[in-house]
Amino acid sequence: MTRIPKPTGRLVRAGDGVDLVLTRTFRAPVEDVWASVTDPERTARWYGRWEGEAGPGRTIKVQLAYEDQAPWSDMRIDACEPPTRLELSAADDFGAWHIQLLLAATEDGRTELRFVHHLPDADAAGEVGPGWEYYLDMLAASREGTSRPEFDDYYPAQRAYFQEQAAAL
Numbered sequence: 005m006t007r008i009p010k011p012t013g014r015l016v017r018a019g020d021g022v023d024l025v026l027t028r029t030f031r032a033p034v035e036d037v038w039a040s041v042t043d044p045e046r047t048a049r050w051y052g053r054w055e056g057e058a059g060p061g062r063t064i065k066v067q068l069a070y071e072d073q074a075p076w077s078d079m080r081i082d083a084c085e086p087p088t089r090l091e092l093s094a095a096d097d098f099g100a101w102h103i104q105l106l107l108a109a110t111e112d113g114r115t116e117l118r119f120v121h122h123l124p125d126a127d128a129a130g131e132v133g134p135g136w137e138y139y140l141d142m143l144a145a146s147r148e149g150t151s152r153p154e155f156d157d158y159y160p161a162q163r164a165y166f167q168e169q170a171a172a173l
Contacts, residue, residue, distance in 0.1 A: 007157060008157055008158075008161045008162070009137065009141060009153065009157060009158060009162075011133065011134070011137050011162040011165040011166070012026060012027065012137065013025060013026040013133050013136065013137060013166065014026075014169065015126055015129055015133075015166065015169040015170060015173060017173060018122065020124075021122055021123050021124045021125060022123045022124075022125060022126045022129070022170075022173060023120050023121070023122055023123070024120070024121040024123060024129060024132060024133055024136065024166075025118065025119070025120050026118075026119045026136055026137065026140055027116060027117065027118050027119070028116075028117045028119070028140050028143070028144060029110070029114050029115070029116050029117070030114060030115045030117065030144070030147060031113075031114055032114070032115055032147065033109065033113065033115065034087045034088065034107050034108070034109040034115045035087045036115075037087075037107055037115040037117060037147075038086055038087030038088075038107055040143060040146070040147055041090060041105050041107075041117070041143070042058075042084075042086070042090060046146070047066075048067075048069060049142075049146035050139065050142040050143040050145070050146040051066075051068070051069065051070070051139055051142065051143070052066055052067040052068050052069035052070070052074070053066075053067050053069065054066040054067070054079070058081060058084070059081060059084065060081055060082065060083055060084050061080075061081065061082075062080070062081050063078050063079065063080045063081070064078075064079055064081065065077070065078060065079075066078075066079045066094075070139075070142065070155070077094055077096050078094060079092045079093070079094045080092065080093045080094065082102075087107060088106065088107050088108065089104065089105070089106055089107070090104070090105045091103070091104045091105075092104075099128070100124070101121070102121070102122040103119070103120065103121045103122070104118075104119070104120040104122070105117060105118075105119055105120075106118040106119075106120065117140075117143075119136060119140060121136060126169070126170035126173050127170070129166040129167065129169065129170040130163040130164070130166045130167040130170065131159070131163070132166075133162060133163075133165070133166035134158040134159040134160070134161070134162040134163060134166065135155075135158070135159065137158055137162060138153060138155050138158040138159070141153045141158075
């Protein structure tokens with residue numbers, strides 16, 4: 005029996021577009037979670053490896069390891085403030101991508117990761133939202149040593165959840 009993960013993301017109006025916001029909390033210090041989203045060996049476990057010289061204003065090559073044919077994509081590092089803020093942008097055949105990963109230590113020693121994908125509008129939310137839910141659950145599985153989720157459990161099952169939010173904006 006397929007388990008359909010409950011979607012958690014939300015769409016909010018922001019400036020001249022819409023932000024897709026997803027949050028995950030980890031039982032780990034912020035520096036350790038930061039390494040999970042920036043160290044190429046650790047990003048390979050849940051998203052894909054990357055290569056190049058990292059730094060604000062620089063472009064790295066990222067392999068989208070869990071996409072069909074595991075393509076490589078250029079990503080520009082717009083901001084990098086260890087261990088609390090990483091901002092990336094990319095453009096590919098599927099559109100322009102502008103994302104932020106914001107990390108904050110909590111009082112109980114955990115780390116909250118707030119993932120924000122800045123969208124020009126809410127039209128693609130039904131496709132984009134389930135994908136990021138999947139990848140962030142992949143991150144959690146890689147950190148916890150549990151089995152990886154299956155993308156087919158997320159899409160198209162979660163599509164309506166995000167489309168309803170888009171329609172309500």
